Amino acid sequence: MKIKKQHRRKKYLHHLNRRRMNKNQSSTGPVLCKVMKDEWDHRKSTLRNLKEMGLANDPNKVIKIPNFKREQLKKAKKMVNDDETESEEETIKVIPKIEVVEKLEKEAKAPRERKFMLPKGQVEFITYLLDKYGHDYKAMAKDKKNYYQETWKQLRAKVRTFMGIPKQYGEYLKTRGLLEKEEDEEEIKKQAKALVMDDSD
Numbered sequence: 001m002k003i004k005k006q007h008r009r010k011k012y013l014h015h016l017n018r019r020r021m022n023k024n025q026s027s028t029g030p031v032l033c034k035v036m037k038d039e040w041d042h043r044k045s046t047l048r049n050l051k052e053m054g055l056a057n058d059p060n061k062v063i064k065i066p067n068f069k070r071e072q073l074k075k076a077k078k079m080v081n082d083d084e085t086e087s088e089e090e091t092i093k094v095i096p097k098i099e100v101v102e103k104l105e106k107e108a109k110a111p112r113e114r115k116f117m118l119p120k121g122q123v124e125f126i127t128y129l130l131d132k133y134g135h136d137y138k139a140m141a142k143d144k145k146n147y148y149q150e151t152w153k154q155l156r157a158k159v160r161t162f163m164g165i166p167k168q169y170g171e172y173l174k175t176r177g178l179l180e181k182e183e184d185e186e187e188i189k190k191q192a193k194a195l196v197m198d199d200s201d
Contacts (some may be wrong), residue, residue, distance in 0.1 A: 035103040054096030118162055126162045127172055129155065 018145065031037045040049055044161075047057050056062040118126075133139045137152035137159070163169050173179045 033104070035100060035107065039097060039100050051094050052097060053100040054098060055101070080197070114165070117165060118168060123162065123168055123172075126159055130159065130172075131176075135159075 024200045031040055036053065039053055041052075044052075050057050128145065129140045130142065132143070137156045140146065141150065141152040150158075160174075170179075
């Protein structure tokens with residue numbers, strides 16, 4: 001005797017718009033890059049837009065890995081078709097908008113604000129070492145609070161990263177009275193660079 005399967009009755013959910021749901025799921029969201037947003041044409045496809053901007057959708061297709069079998073097939077096709085298809089393909093080439101690529105490159109090369117901050121515990125440890133030993137890293141390595149037994153070079157690297165963060169290093173200098181007046185972040189950066197240069201052994 002066969003076991004009778006129970007099928008759940010299918011319900012049509014009237015409150016859901018399936019077309020909108022599928023559209024939202026398949027979309028990668030709005031274009032956030034301002035340079036691309038200005039040049040984007042909504043009447044054209046994503047591939048067409050990127051091609052016209054001189055950008056690649058798939059880097060594997062643009063920078064192809066050399067394949068012996070593929071090259072041999074191309075040579076064979078050339079011999080058979082007498083270069084007819086290739087000449088047709090070359091005429092349909094799209095001229096890319098070079099200014100978009102130039103703007104993107106400029107934006108990528110532009111200096112960005114450093115948002116990296118050290119955790120509170122690490123800052124306390126570094127400031128304690130600086131207060132006690134100054135810039136004598138070999139003495140720091142022998143300190144009883146150096147629980148992780150870090151070498152003097154590792155501690156020096158930590159102090160340098162701390163000195164490279166103007167917000168945290170500026171606060172440390174202000175609390176210790178090492179800054180005579182309210183100074184800009186740029187001046188603190190210059191001081192930090194000078195101290196780092198002095199430390200280099």
